[in-house]
Amino acid sequence: ATARIAVTGLAVMGSNLARNLARHGHRVAVHNRSSSRTKLLIEQHGHEGDFVAAETMEDLVASLQKPRQIIIMVKAGGPTDAVIDELTPLLDEGDMVIDGGNAHYADTRRREAALRDLGLHFVGAGISGGEEGALNGPSIMPGGSKESYVHLGPVLESIAAVVDGTPCCVHVGPDGAGHFVKMVHNGIEYADMQLIAEAYDLLLRAGGKTPAEIADVFREWNEGDLESYLIEITADVLSHVDADSGKSLVEVIADEAEQKGTGRWTVQEALELGVPVTGIAEAVFARSLSGRVDQRKAVRDAFGASEVAKTVTDGLVDDVRQALYASKVVAYAQGFDQMRAASKEYGWDLDLGAMATIWRGGCIIRARFLDRIREAYDGSPELASLLVDDYFREAVQNAEAAWRRVVVGAVQAGVPVPGFVSALAYYDGLRSERLPAALIQGLRDFFGAHTYRRTDREGSFHTLWSGDRSQVEA
Numbered sequence: 001a002t003a004r005i006a007v008t009g010l011a012v013m014g015s016n017l018a019r020n021l022a023r024h025g026h027r028v029a030v031h032n033r034s035s036s037r038t039k040l041l042i043e044q045h046g047h048e049g050d051f052v053a054a055e056t057m058e059d060l061v062a063s064l065q066k067p068r069q070i071i072i073m074v075k076a077g078g079p080t081d082a083v084i085d086e087l088t089p090l091l092d093e094g095d096m097v098i099d100g101g102n103a104h105y106a107d108t109r110r111r112e113a114a115l116r117d118l119g120l121h122f123v124g125a126g127i128s129g130g131e132e133g134a135l136n137g138p139s140i141m142p143g144g145s146k147e148s149y150v151h152l153g154p155v156l157e158s159i160a161a162v163v164d165g166t167p168c169c170v171h172v173g174p175d176g177a178g179h180f181v182k183m184v185h186n187g188i189e190y191a192d193m194q195l196i197a198e199a200y201d202l203l204l205r206a207g208g209k210t211p212a213e214i215a216d217v218f219r220e221w222n223e224g225d226l227e228s229y230l231i232e233i234t235a236d237v238l239s240h241v242d243a244d245s246g247k248s249l250v251e252v253i254a255d256e257a258e259q260k261g262t263g264r265w266t267v268q269e270a271l272e273l274g275v276p277v278t279g280i281a282e283a284v285f286a287r288s289l290s291g292r293v294d295q296r297k298a299v300r301d302a303f304g305a306s307e308v309a310k311t312v313t314d315g316l317v318d319d320v321r322q323a324l325y326a327s328k329v330v331a332y333a334q335g336f337d338q339m340r341a342a343s344k345e346y347g348w349d350l351d352l353g354a355m356a357t358i359w360r361g362g363c364i365i366r367a368r369f370l371d372r373i374r375e376a377y378d379g380s381p382e383l384a385s386l387l388v389d390d391y392f393r394e395a396v397q398n399a400e401a402a403w404r405r406v407v408v409g410a411v412q413a414g415v416p417v418p419g420f421v422s423a424l425a426y427y428d429g430l431r432s433e434r435l436p437a438a439l440i441q442g443l444r445d446f447f448g449a450h451t452y453r454r455t456d457r458e459g460s461f462h463t464l465w466s467g468d469r470s471q472v473e474a
């Protein structure tokens with residue numbers, strides 16, 4: 001029994017994670033349901049480090065130091081439960097089971113509670129960065145008990161991405177906190193990509209630029225506040241020429257965005273928590289709309305394809321940059337708001353500054369910008385919104401005029417920019433002295449006697465709408 005840690009599930013993510021562990025000097029036991037994958041890993045990469053191949057789950061467990069640490073990297077859902085059921089009878093009190101898959105945080109909460117009853121630690125760890133990240137340094141978001149992190153932290157931190165000497169891995173919070181944070185990360189990724197796509201579409205259709213020209217714009221943007229992995233790869237994708245057609249690849253890719261579901265989960269959970277994550281919701285719906293091919297055709301046939309008025313102005317490129325930045329601030333403000341709400345709901349005590357810190361490297365939304373978010377929450381952990389932090393307030397104020405010009409211009413030109421529009425509406429909504437919610441309350445009271453509160457007196461009131469319309473205290 002000599003291996004430090006184990007990985008079961010050796011498809012692309014599990015194999016790469018095991019290799020990453022081995023390359024960092026950890027003796028790693030490896031196992032897969034069908035042993036062909038285990039053999040392949042050892043054949044191809046066995047020389048990279050110290051692997052112990054296990055044919056069966058019993059062998060895997062027997063090969064580990066105590067307390068045992070076993071990472072599960074299988075398909076999320078039923079397969080994860082199947083592996084847990086197979087594994088738990090073989091374990092001893094204090095052992096740790098780590099789920100590195102994309103589990104729903106509610107499943108993680110359920111599994112954590114069940115394993116806690118058995119005296120085991122269950123750690124739902126969000127792992128971001130895809131296969132490349134798993135191999136070379138992901139962003140890792142482990143939940144579960146503090147006690148488990150004492151053992152697990154050093155190993156996970158050793159294989160995580162590192163930015164400015166700090167590993168992109170921290171104990172996020174109890175039970176499902178890690179998977180929740182990973183889910184919100186993915187939701188923000190949806191919003192970020194939608195905003196980038198809208199900026200591209202504006203420059204293409206209203207600005208009359210070619211994809212190659214837009215690639216240069218994104219390259220330039222990547223030198224400033226927008227610097228991020230997604231902006232960088234946008235330039236790469238836009239400048240790629242398709243060998244078959246000789247066109248820009250983006251012009252021949254089918255315009256139907258797919259989704260695996262974490263964006264949808266983020267929005268579903270936001271609805272439950274009552275947190276307006278409008279940017280993420282618009283991003284999820286924009287993907288859904290793109291996939292409604294028959295409906296798109298029917299409406300196009302009925303109305304004619306929208307003719308976009310070219311609104312090329314000297315300032316368009318810089319206006320779009322500023323609109324993108326301000327909308328992105330809003331998307332992150334919403335995502336962080338959701339984490340804050342969940343933290344309160346579930347008693348997780350999330351350190352939001354630390355979340356920004358561990359997203360600076362290894363993951364898809366890694367960006368310069370996250371340093372500013374970390375500073376904002378380090379300075380005031382109870383920040384009401386990212387928007388009120390001095391740095392972001394100033395950034396949004398500076399961008400506001402350009403942001404409005406872009407939204408107005410896009411609406412007039414007929415380019416759909418749901419992300420930009422909804423971000424601006426969110427900002428305007430929060431800033432309004434009075435909202436028409438007052439009228440909604442009046443209507444609710446009218447048809448359903450749902451009562452309302454007044455601005456000038458304590459208490460709940462109802463107007464006798466179908467009687468003499470006098471007011472009664474409810």
Ligand code: NBP
Pocket residue numbers: 009010011012013014032033034037073074075076078079080082083100101102103127128129130131
């Ligand atoms: P997959 O999600 O494609 O799952 C394949 C693995 O699950 C294989 O090892 C397979 O074993 C195993 N498995 C299945 Br399916 N059913 C099983 C069962 N009933 N019992 C035991 N093992 C079972 O692998 P992946 O793409 O490497 O992803 C692994 C996890 O990481 C997933 O939760 C995924 O969502 C998450 N993730 C993936 C990425 C990414 O970029 N791909 C990024 C971040 C997170 P077999 O070989 O015997 O069929």
